[in-house]
Amino acid sequence: MPEAGELLLQLSQVSKYFGGVRALHEVDLELHRGEVVALVGDNGAGKSTLIKVISGVEHPDSGTIQVRGESVRLETPRAAQSAGIHTVHQDLSLCDNLDAVRNLFLGQEITGGLLRGRPVSRHRMEVEARQVLDSLAVKLRSLTTPVGGLSGGQRQGIAICRALISDPSLVLLDEPTAALGVTQRAEVLDLILRLKAQDRGVLVISHDLKDVQEVADRVVVMRLGSKVAEFGRGDYSSSDLIAAITGAHEAPRTPEGIR
Amino acid sequence: MSTQQIQPPTAAPAAAPAEAGTPMLSRMVEGLSGRYRSIPVLLVLALIWVYFYSQNSAFLTSGNITTLTLQIVTTAILALGVVFVLLVGEIDLSSAMLSGVCATVTAQLAIKSEWPLWVAILGGVAVGVAFVGAEVLAIIFGVPSLIVTLGGMVILQGLLLVVLPPEFAINVAGTDYAKISSTYIPSGWSLALGAAGWLIFCATRYRTHRERESGTSPLVPVGVPALVSGVVIFGSIAVLSEGPGLPLPVLILVGMLLIAAYFTGRTRYGTHLYAVGGNREAAQRAGIPVSRMVIYSFLVLGVCAAVAGMVEASRLLAVSNSSGGGPLMLNAIAAAVVGGVSLFGGRGTVWAALLGALVIGSINNGVQLLGLSTEVQSFATGGVLILAVAIDVVITRGSLLPNRR
Ligand SMILES: Nc1ncnc2c1ncn2[C@@H]1O[C@H](COP(=O)(O)OP(=O)(O)OP(=O)(O)O)[C@@H](O)[C@H]1O
Numbered sequence A: 001m002p003e004a005g006e007l008l009l010q011l012s013q014v015s016k017y018f019g020g021v022r023a024l025h026e027v028d029l030e031l032h033r034g035e036v037v038a039l040v041g042d043n044g045a046g047k048s049t050l051i052k053v054i055s056g057v058e059h060p061d062s063g064t065i066q067v068r069g070e071s072v073r074l075e076t077p078r079a080a081q082s083a084g085i086h087t088v089h090q091d092l093s094l095c096d097n098l099d100a101v102r103n104l105f106l107g108q109e110i111t112g113g114l115l116r117g118r119p120v121s122r123h124r125m126e127v128e129a130r131q132v133l134d135s136l137a138v139k140l141r142s143l144t145t146p147v148g149g150l151s152g153g154q155r156q157g158i159a160i161c162r163a164l165i166s167d168p169s170l171v172l173l174d175e176p177t178a179a180l181g182v183t184q185r186a187e188v189l190d191l192i193l194r195l196k197a198q199d200r201g202v203l204v205i206s207h208d209l210k211d212v213q214e215v216a217d218r219v220v221v222m223r224l225g226s227k228v229a230e231f232g233r234g235d236y237s238s239s240d241l242i243a244a245i246t247g248a249h250e251a252p253r254t255p256e257g258i259r
Numbered sequence B: 001m002s003t004q005q006i007q008p009p010t011a012a013p014a015a016a017p018a019e020a021g022t023p024m025l026s027r028m029v030e031g032l033s034g035r036y037r038s039i040p041v042l043l044v045l046a047l048i049w050v051y052f053y054s055q056n057s058a059f060l061t062s063g064n065i066t067t068l069t070l071q072i073v074t075t076a077i078l079a080l081g082v083v084f085v086l087l088v089g090e091i092d093l094s095s096a097m098l099s100g101v102c103a104t105v106t107a108q109l110a111i112k113s114e115w116p117l118w119v120a121i122l123g124g125v126a127v128g129v130a131f132v133g134a135e136v137l138a139i140i141f142g143v144p145s146l147i148v149t150l151g152g153m154v155i156l157q158g159l160l161l162v163v164l165p166p167e168f169a170i171n172v173a174g175t176d177y178a179k180i181s182s183t184y185i186p187s188g189w190s191l192a193l194g195a196a197g198w199l200i201f202c203a204t205r206y207r208t209h210r211e212r213e214s215g216t217s218p219l220v221p222v223g224v225p226a227l228v229s230g231v232v233i234f235g236s237i238a239v240l241s242e243g244p245g246l247p248l249p250v251l252i253l254v255g256m257l258l259i260a261a262y263f264t265g266r267t268r269y270g271t272h273l274y275a276v277g278g279n280r281e282a283a284q285r286a287g288i289p290v291s292r293m294v295i296y297s298f299l300v301l302g303v304c305a306a307v308a309g310m311v312e313a314s315r316l317l318a319v320s321n322s323s324g325g326g327p328l329m330l331n332a333i334a335a336a337v338v339g340g341v342s343l344f345g346g347r348g349t350v351w352a353a354l355l356g357a358l359v360i361g362s363i364n365n366g367v368q369l370l371g372l373s374t375e376v377q378s379f380a381t382g383g384v385l386i387l388a389v390a391i392d393v394v395i396t397r398g399s400l401l402p403n404r405r
């Protein structure tokens, strides 16, 4: 593994069942600092479930999760956050009734002392919010209108900007480009590379194989809850990916693992 | 970082400010769902007042206004608790009965057992908090709050008969208990309190302005709210002082509203409260302790119910098997909703409790003043409630047309 930085995340033999549905079956996954890993697979392959397991929303039925070499139990989203894992979920997880600033800082508000009831420092949050939004060229008419009234792209922008607020070491993105126009899609890919340049680990789900080939250092293919293939950058063609995703023929597993 | 990336307006339809072309109507709806939510309520209130005043000029005398404020205080305090529960997306049907039980417990302790009044009051509040505590445990285990509090209401009806003495009433006239509602603050004191409150408001407003946009004139962002709040504060004190003075229950209500407004509007707790009501899953994923926020809301409701019950008992000079019954529960929920709190959670402010109680109280008071039959009162209150919920639905859906979104 020539390009690998510090090992950030290691999943081994993680399984998850929803009643009779096998959403994840003995999945192994590694993620390093400064690395972008793409997760691809058909609808219902278990990609979102895998991300939810890593972000503490769902709990695996078996298997272990290690963060920076230490075995952890991610019981709650907050536990995952304090382990340095930030997630942008497929449904964006925004509160439509709150404005952009409150959404950006949700759960990590800048506050005053306990004696005054932890008042939020609206001004400081607004200044920081503006910086973060500007840095990704997310344009909002006003920081005080509820985000429910904003366009899909603006909402997506806010959800991704949340990743920068807490300065996480690992960012999980569930279909971040799905709702975006051409320019904003390029912005998001740019953001992913910027996160990588900041030496964070990025795990990104995408159905767009062009995007995947553009940003991913490694591609992990899932089908029916299992990891069926893994390719290093430049080691595959689009048809290899499609074959692995659809299971058209047995995907060639590279013998020496990654690259 | 990426300032050179200017977005061509044609290439990114999603990023362009789509709101620019939206019709006036939906922009109005959007504005009303935000910070201008109380404007239609104030308009309705003004209409009601003008109507009753034109029918009978006694409606706006300071004497009648004092009566009106005393009539609405109980509803408003209870509605304040209901607002907290509605904001996290739950509902409550039991708090009115609970207020009767708490008031009775306090009366028992203060009058029959002759405990000091403040200990008796604490006892009543403890009962309120304990009962909602039990209810909310069932709710966070997944039983719908509608059912839990409906059952709770029936249990409380029985409990009221248990805590009442065999004659089913306790007379509190002439005791310290009765003084809660019959105490009036002298004009000098209420003026001083009002002035202090107003100065603090203006000072914080000015500081926020200086912090935010240093350099611009503070005339509009600070001056206008200062003027409006000054007119409201000193106007109401002047009107009430012309009568017997500022009633103590009104002071209690205003104090509770101010504390509630601070915590819901300015603190992290408030942000989390609205987040839980707006999108529970998102709140949970953001690390907000959702169940704990629901518990807090119900505990606040328990305290509000106890205080409301005691104020009502001391106003009526008795507790009885009808305490907390009648239209009180419906009025409290209606007040919260009419005031602009969404039944779907996460929208509205604590001031809705006051505004809504004023609307409903003014209708009741005016109808009685005109000597109209009680049917008219029911029709008007019911009509206003349905209208308010219709507005709520429109705002939540973001459109005036049916079946959109
Ligand atoms: N909360 C749940 N309860 C029951 N079944 C679930 C739940 N969440 C996911 N599943 C099931 O688990 C499987 C994997 O779902 P998942 O959402 O992870 O797929 P995905 O790969 O993200 O698909 P998509 O590309 O459509 O987003 C599906 O069969 C789905 O029906």
Ligand SMILES: [Mg+2]
Residues within 6 Å of the ligand: A047, A048, A049, A090, A174
């Ligand atoms: Mg998914």
